[in-house]
Amino acid sequence: MVRAAVAMNAAAPADVDQQLTIDGDERIRALLARKLAIRAPEMAEPGTSHSDPAGTSRQAMDALVALTADRAVRVRAAIADVVKQMPDAPRTLILQLARDTVVAVSDPIIRLSPVLEPDDLLRLLADPPNIVARLSVAQRPNLSETVSDAITATADRAAIRALLSNKSAAIREATLDALIALAPSNTDWHSPLVNRPLLPAHSARALSKIVVNQLLETLVNRPDLDPDVTADLRHRVAVRLDPQPVLPVSQHEPTAEEALAEAQALHRAGALYEETVIEAVCRGEARRVAAMLAVAAGVPLSVIDRAASLRSAKGVISLVWQAGFSMRIAGPLQSMLAHLAPAAILQAGPGGGFPLASEEMRWQLDFLKRLRR
Numbered sequence: 001m002v003r004a005a006v007a008m009n010a011a012a013p014a015d016v017d018q019q020l021t022i023d024g025d026e027r028i029r030a031l032l033a034r035k036l037a038i039r040a041p042e043m044a045e046p047g048t049s050h051s052d053p054a055g056t057s058r059q060a061m062d063a064l065v066a067l068t069a070d071r072a073v074r075v076r077a078a079i080a081d082v083v084k085q086m087p088d089a090p091r092t093l094i095l096q097l098a099r100d101t102v103v104a105v106s107d108p109i110i111r112l113s114p115v116l117e118p119d120d121l122l123r124l125l126a127d128p129p130n131i132v133a134r135l136s137v138a139q140r141p142n143l144s145e146t147v148s149d150a151i152t153a154t155a156d157r158a159a160i161r162a163l164l165s166n167k168s169a170a171i172r173e174a175t176l177d178a179l180i181a182l183a184p185s186n187t188d189w190h191s192p193l194v195n196r197p198l199l200p201a202h203s204a205r206a207l208s209k210i211v212v213n214q215l216l217e218t219l220v221n222r223p224d225l226d227p228d229v230t231a232d233l234r235h236r237v238a239v240r241l242d243p244q245p246v247l248p249v250s251q252h253e254p255t256a257e258e259a260l261a262e263a264q265a266l267h268r269a270g271a272l273y274e275e276t277v278i279e280a281v282c283r284g285e286a287r288r289v290a291a292m293l294a295v296a297a298g299v300p301l302s303v304i305d306r307a308a309s310l311r312s313a314k315g316v317i318s319l320v321w322q323a324g325f326s327m328r329i330a331g332p333l334q335s336m337l338a339h340l341a342p343a344a345i346l347q348a349g350p351g352g353g354f355p356l357a358s359e360e361m362r363w364q365l366d367f368l369k370r371l372r373r
């Protein structure tokens with residue numbers, strides 16, 4: 001407790017902070033890391049001159065750099081959480097955090113840091129530090145056409161889907177055409193393609209030939225299309241023959257086993273994505289929704305049932321995170337599966353992200369898996 005108090009004390013001498021960087025308790029180091037990260041904009045960049053006669057800023061930066069390389073993920077993640085949106089954070093520090101091999105450290109920096117420049121993003125795409133780095137780049141706001149081209153060139157399906165869903169990302173018309181040509185074998189790209197802003201007329205016509213009827217309706221109702229294009233698309237809706245849904249939906253309420261089999265078939269077909277779940281939510285098909293969440297999250301259906309019976313908002317959110325879905329779907333699932341009132345539903349965090357830390361969501365998942373009803 002004494003060391004924790006010292007670690008949080010903003011007036012602690014620099015040499016004391018340096019001593020705490022090697023404290024044996026990672027919780028102490030995480031507290032120190034957060035305190036120093038808050039002061040990061042005041043510090044000198046490593047290797048630069050700085051008006052600091054007493055050397056306190058230099059010592060503070062040395063301590064923070066040491067903590068950025070700490071063996072404990074908790075310590076590095078604490079720094080990333082503080083500096084992720086700082087416009088004047090030390091560039092050297094940001095680059096080191098962005099290249100961290102642990103997703104919990106690198107992801108918030110890559111997605112949100114205004115310090116990162118297009119060339120930095122291109123290097124991260126060419127040599128990603130972990131399996132999620134490209135996805136993190138694709139989710140950044142206001143991506144340039146050059147970066148969007150580089151994401152497309154990686155052939156990373158998840159990153160490309162995130163890019164298409166990123167409405168602030170600039171995508172060249174030629175790049176968009178190339179992705180539409182690949183869309184027949186990538187059904188999870190269909191919805192973000194249909195909902196891209198400023199969709200060219202020829203792209204809309206090309207999409208109308210491959211998307212399912214529900215998305216074709218969305219395409220027809222876009223307000224930005226030329227009236228002639230809209231009329232052509234409405235004609236396609238009227239005359240489209242023999243529509244083939246990805247999975248035939250039975251008219252009766254399925255059993256748990258039937259719902260699970262349907263969800264597994266969707267997963268094998270590569271069609272188990274957020275829009276599929278949302279459509280089932282809108283139809284009020286709770287069993288199908290639970291089965292889809294179980295398959296996407298890779299957990300037994302009983303785990304979903306436990307979260308529902310406990311009315312655990314945190315449990316449902318953790319399962320959504322594990323499934324690779326976004327907070328966009330977490331609200332409806334909390335309501336449908338856990339029967340939570342609107343006031344009890346956990347809302348998205350800043351920027352539409354998850355309101356829980358990754359460590360807490362992992363704990364929630366472990367708890368649900370170990371629990372016996």
